[in-house]
Amino acid sequence: MPLTKLKNAERNQALLRLIVAGIAEVYTLVTAAFSSIPLADSLAVLIFIALFMVVSAGLLLHVVRRPGVYPWRRVLGMAFDYTGISFTMIMGGEYLLPIYVVLLWVTVGNGMRYGSQYLAVSTTLGLIALATIFYNTPYWHAHPYVIATVVLTTVIVPAYAQVLLSQTREAYEKADAANFARSRFLAQASHDLRQPIHSISLFTACLRDADLGPEERRMVDNIDKSLHSVSQLFRSILDSYTLDNGRVAARTDVIPVKSLIDAVALQNSEVARWAGVTLKVRASRHRVRVDPNLLSTMVQNLVSNAIKYGPGGSVLIGCRQRNGTLSIEVHDQGRGISDQHLPHVFDEFYRVRQVRDKDIEGVGLGLSIVQRIGTLMGLSVRIASRAGVGTVASIDGIPIEAGPPLTPTVAPVASTRLLAGLRVLLIEDDQNVLLATATLLEKWGCQVQTATTIPSDDVQCDLVISDFDLNTEASGADCIAYMRQLSGSNIPAMLITGHDTQRVEDAVGDPTIPVLSKPVRPAELRSMLTALKAGLPLDAMPAGAARPV
Template identity: 55%
Template sequence: MIRPAPSTRDTERSQALVRLVLSSIATLYVMLLYLTGYLVEAQLRSILIYNAAFLVASFALIAWIVRKPGVKPVRRLLAMVHDYAAITFAMIIGGEAMLPVYGALLWVTVGNGMRYGTRYLTLATGLALLSIGVMALLSPYLWQNPFVPLTLLVTTFMVPAYAHVLLTRTRQASEQAQTASLAKSRLLAQASHDLRQPIHSISLFTACLRDARLGDEERRMVDNIDRSLLSVEQLFRSILDVYTLDNGQVVPSAEVLAMDEVLAGLVRQNTEAARWAGVTIKVRPSRCHVRCDPALLGTLLQNVLSNALKYAPGKALLIGCRRRDGGLAIEIHDRGPGIDAQDLPHLFDEFYRVRRSRDHDVEGVGLGLSIVKRIADMLGLGVRIRSRPGHGTSVAIEGLPLSRADQYRPAQNEGSNRRLLTGLRVLLIEDDRDVLLATATLLQKWGCEVHSATSALDTTADFDLVITDFDLGRSMSGADCIDYLNRLHGRRVPAIVITGHDVRKAQQALNDTQVPVLAKPVRPAELRSMLLALKLDLQAQSA
């Protein structure tokens, strides 16, 4: 993971603060020389007077940096001249006893190069060589010992030259790493979009089949499709979760959640997976409410539960909550084979999997708990795993902040959602024929009147709201379609945007926080809830 580089303001400020620290150390050194008889009073007085002026100028530089941060070449040049002048003056006045101050000269030279780049390193080296030349001309000690300034000159040239080579190689390696990272990002972005489309359409088609009247054999076939799709979707989501979390594309948005509903939804989502694994999930009821991001918490718990279902098939599984240290902990206990002590420290490592002789058919690539750790860190939660070989494993998500029950706003149930969507006129804009057909079919099963189009320019139908894909080819984007429809109808059109690329990119293009953006593959329940919310808003406006 490439961390962002520190800001210019922090770099210059840290340079200025280190200058003050070195100045203080140099002052103590001068006092020590005076007390031990290596400097006379006249030398001490001259150095201390110059040092006082040096400190005043140094504080002025810090104030300048704080008030006007950014890249200021003139300020950097003045700071270097300021440093070299002080070092030159001290070494000329102090003579032999002040030779150790040459270390500060090297620090200034190499430090400027390391902080600001090779151009500043070259400039600093030139000023350093000029400084030593002035010392050689004006210092009696250096006149009497010509090999000393020669040594200083050679060192002042060789050390920055080597630093220049290192900086150049480091910059080249960094550029290659950034190029590779950008290429990887583009590949993942394109692969993400191309993979989301079929998964999205299959999910919608399967939801349509579930609403149809099927026989037992047909329902078993739909179950098998669901099971295969779930495996693909979980792997796909794991890879994308790692990518989006590592690139800072996720911003938590907390709301009050009822733990009973969170756990019930988790069990509902995994009913089929638990049946396939032969696992009975038991839930201890909880009346607690917490404040957390529902999507991130759901992803975290889903990954923990998926692990338990994979590695403890045919066993009972218990989910419950416990108050601990002023917060709430969610615990998932299984009765699987357990984990050996030597494996526990590595469970959060990417691609690490605990392998046993009969685990060859366990699906996954070892990203689940890595994602759990990333999300927990983002939410400020702790993850604790305890296990006893032969007895099972317990995973506790700790530190969920408790909230009051009166701050909770329950969602509508699914059956109510379906009835309330009857008669809703939807303009569906999608350039992928499979996704268009799947989405239109599902909306019609919910009772919506659907008008389909591949572009906003292709329809004149009346509608209540718009569902549009963001990525509609080169001619128009979803944001362009919404803008066109707003201008055409002379009002703000209610809309939902669905994208297979970066959600933030779509949000920035829309520049409208009231337009929800959903990431593919969209879960049917998520789309249905969003449609219901928009229809209720429309009814409230017309009332």
């Protein structure tokens, strides 16, 4: 069990002890008022429970201030519980016999919270408490069958709980092992599938720059469309799985929202052209405090949906200020969503389908991912739609950073002419990706030298592009560090990876080295190269493609 859950178990047990003691106090008051229990005994029990609650509050405070696993504290808490229960039942006699329920709860509860060893300890302490109660209570002497019943219950119920606990633990371990195996499979599949998609996208970019006829250009367009569909589907599945595993944490930063929206619009420009959609942007110049990668994924999914369901119309990405926060809205002129479908659009795998509807790509995960990421960042997502008119999707509650609106730095136009003569060292261990990338860079006018690991010869270059995962000897970050040391200068560099970009960024620990996620679109690669050559800070560039969460 994770340590955070164990800490919560300690705290919850201490809190429940205090609540149950309060309930016992109320029960004793009611019993004293409506029964013939001696007044002196009632007062003694009430005073004892009050003192018990004071000590319980102290234990709760200790757990809060010193969280963690302390076996001595757990056993001490159990002994404290059984001492309180024993004294209360002895003083109350037959009138407080129902307090036995608390004894049973303490016995089973400790085992379910802390495990089998503690269940055995609590059962033993419970039986000792019952023996003490029996020895000191005349009512129980006169009713031996009562003590026999409670003793059997105190043994049988925890024993059955132990069986359930063992079965649950076994099932949990199997599920955990299966989950780990699936994680490893998806991580490896992610890398292995991104490689060919990445290389195909670069090869098609090379074809697009060639002297093609109209028919051949249409074929390249169709390849790009199919590749984009596969990439989007793959990204959605990975995003959903990553969210399911709770491995996503928001990392807030202050960014100009316009650069993020412009990047998403640029990323979707080709898709919009294929769908006959006019893509418009009306972005705010405010700075916002968000996780840029997660927000970019949210906006990307909304824009992708708008283009998918509104072909032939126009899609507007805009901003609206509400109650001191910013909303990003995506408007489309598609067919809209009827009232019967609207409540279900955030459900996983739910797709709005009409009778004799044409097939639309996707598996129905986009809006579910948007809502889940929004919840993670404390943002809300709304959908408003009118059938036959269009749909508006809105991300609300984005915190605006104080200060005057920004005038974004204008990045240079990502023209291939600006890259002419750029000496690039390309390091990649996959031959197909190496060939595709080198061919494309050379078409852009770059002078390319290639390697599959750290070069053994002295290489003169202006910029380094490296895959992060190369071989067991060195990583892309090692190659960049070596080249910088060799040249004695801080050579501009970038990393490309088929794995989790956040993990790679954390491993590199250098904010001046951008990390791009495969498959990298040629326009994104060209823009980043242009920015690095011009020496612009990375935050002056649009963020490029939305990364998988």
